[in-house]
Amino acid sequence: MSARKDLPGRLLRLLALLQSRREWSGSELAERLGVTDRTVRRDVERLRSLDYPVTGTTGTAGGYRLASGKNVPPLVLDDDEAVAVAIGLAGAAAGGVAGLEDSSMSALAKLERVLPARLRPAVAAVGAAEVVGRFDGRFDGPQVDAGVLAVLAACCRDLEIVAFGYKNRRGSVTQRRVEPTRLVSVAGQWYLLAFDPERDDWRTFRVDRISDVAPTRHHFAARELPAADAASYLAESFAGAEYRHTVRMVVQLPADVVRRSFFRVLPGSLTPLGEDACEFRLSADSPALLVQFVAAIVALGADYTLEASPAAAEALQSVGKRLMVVEA
Missing domain, CATH: 1.10.10.10 (Winged helix-like DNA-binding domain superfamily/Winged helix DNA-binding domain)
Incomplete structure (x- = not known):
């Protein structure tokens, strides 16, 4: 040329x-x-x-x-950058900054209109993902591949069966073939809600553990969600999960007061016990995660009782000793 x-x-x-x-x-x-x-x-x-x-x-x-000019020049984005912008706008549209929701949705709509045809469906699908909880931008957990996220989002929108490799908590990889329904972002962590025909049940997959994602070109009929919405199902899954370490607290505060005290989504289950008390239960693979949330609830200053599995109890006692203030 x-x-x-x-x-x-x-x-x-x-x-x-x-x-x-x-x-x-x-x-x-x-x-x-x-x-x-x-x-x-x-x-x-x-x-x-x-x-x-x-x-x-x-x-x-x-x-x-x-340099900076008087007018905003047209912005040139590559494929990955366009998807990344869509992800950011979807998060901003969830709220948290006054007046930003409408502006974010407007910007996302403009982005979709000017994109090449090959990118428009993926960006639109990512923009439709549910974002739960406020994200402060300092997420340091596992990173998600934007291309994987875009493919999953498009399959959710098009009701297309998707195949992928999935690594579980123990590091074992299995091949899955599921009916993807919804992508949900919880405080910076992405999850896929899907129906697994082989197991005849709904499953939640962490997107950072998904690899070799491949649309199958086979479509499925939409199923009724097992909860009011995908975010609610995800919260219920977290609350009912059983891992190696568990804590149970009864706190002398209303459940709503405890829930509002957390900037991010409070994992586990929080059950009201009358007007002035609640029960918090959390199960996790890491005692350190339990310690973080127990310490945050203790810091609220209310009376409480605490039951913990042996490893979690040891971690809590260790942190408690380190936090003791010795008067001069």
Whole structure:
């Protein structure tokens, strides 16, 4: 293809590069675009003629920077970036910042309209995911592959059976073939709610443990959810799960007061015991997780009783000793 015929595509690639980093040298841009330094200079001038504020930088090598202008230039995103933006907008649309819900949904709708046809369904599906709880942006848990998330979201929307490998808590991998129903994000952690025909039951899968995801091109009839919504089912699954370590607390506070004290979703079960008391129960593979939530409830200052499995009790006692304040 001649340089002239490739010009529109090359200008878009140049614009995308300038948007992705604060500053580029002319030689770096030439290498990325597969052209000469002279062609880069000409392309920069073409962008400037279209009112893009591309400025030159001084120095031995010189370089280029996309400066702030009076108008917002068109944003050029690659496939993964487009899906990532959709995920972020879906989270923002869940609320938590006054006035942001409507703006997020509006931005998501605009993004869907200008995307290539191959990306539009995946982005729309990711945008429809349920987001539960407020996420403070400091999630340091397992990371989810954006491509996997997009495929699962599209299969949920299209009622398409999906196959994948799934690693359980013990590290064993099994091959699953399920009817995906809904993606749910809980405080930064993504889950897939699906019906597993082989087990004739509903299952919840952590998306970070899913690999080799593959749509099957076979469709299924939508089933009635086993709860009011996917988020409710997920909460019930957490509450009923049995793991190696368990704690049970009876707290002399109303259940609503305890629940509102947590910024993120409170895992486990929280059951009212009259107007002024409640029972909190949590089961987990890690005693450290139990310690975090028990300590947070104790910090509320109310009277309580506590029962814990041996390992969890040992971890709680150890932390309690370390927190003791010795008066000078």
